[in-house]
Amino acid sequence: MTDHDDRKPRVSSAPLPTLNEGTTTGVAVESPVVEAVPAHLLDGGEIVHFAVKPSPWFLLFVSGRFILFAIALAAFSYSPWAPANYAGTLFQAAIAIAALRIGWAMLEWASSLYVLTNRRILSVRGVGTAMIYSAPLPTVEKTWKTGVAIGAALGVGDIGFTSSTEGTDCWRLVRRPGELHERLKKAIRNSPGNGNHAS
Numbered sequence: 001m002t003d004h005d006d007r008k009p010r011v012s013s014a015p016l017p018t019l020n021e022g023t024t025t026g027v028a029v030e031s032p033v034v035e036a037v038p039a040h041l042l043d044g045g046e047i048v049h050f051a052v053k054p055s056p057w058f059l060l061f062v063s064g065r066f067i068l069f070a071i072a073l074a075a076f077s078y079s080p081w082a083p084a085n086y087a088g089t090l091f092q093a094a095i096a097i098a099a100l101r102i103g104w105a106m107l108e109w110a111s112s113l114y115v116l117t118n119r120r121i122l123s124v125r126g127v128g129t130a131m132i133y134s135a136p137l138p139t140v141e142k143t144w145k146t147g148v149a150i151g152a153a154l155g156v157g158d159i160g161f162t163s164s165t166e167g168t169d170c171w172r173l174v175r176r177p178g179e180l181h182e183r184l185k186k187a188i189r190n191s192p193g194n195g196n197h198a199s
Contacts, residue, residue, distance in 0.1 A: 070098035135163035137191035
């Protein structure tokens with residue numbers, strides 16, 4: 001099994017749950033974190049080890065190209081090459097592009113939740129309609145941590161994993177990815193009936 005498995009994750013669609021206010025973006029403690037996980041996602045007796053959202057840096061990372069384009073367009077609107085009659089329009093368009101993309105990124109961030117329980121790995125994402133990835137821990141064959149240099153400097157990164165039944169998925173731009181990855185691997189190793197070795 002390679003780190004870049006081509007299999008698609010199996011997801012189901014469901015109405016987007018409303019998350020409680022005040023959910024932390026770092027590693028949550030076990031007791032209050034249950035309140036941040038919609039009850040309909042959990043089976044009876046399932047124990048939540050942690051639930052995290054992407055880091056707030058998610059907003060800039062996913063919007064970066066649009067922001068750079070908007071800056072370039074705004075700079076062009078003040079340049080000698082910009083049509084004089086449309087300079088103001090170009091500048092307003094630049095502001096609108098950046099604002100719309102950041103606004104959409106905020107909706108993506110708000111709708112994302114990554115959960116580790118004693119039985120499963122869960123990913124919830126999607127604006128309007130939630131796409132839910134749910135992989136039983138014993139089916140997880142491979143895990144890995146990735147990220148770019150600037151992400152490492154900011155303390156954020158991605159955690160990927162491959163399930164033999166559900167395909168590949170990724171927790172994007174989470175804080176303290178090294179700690180979360182270690183906790184994930186420990187939960188997989190300790191899961192009942194686990195015959196795989198996730199590394």
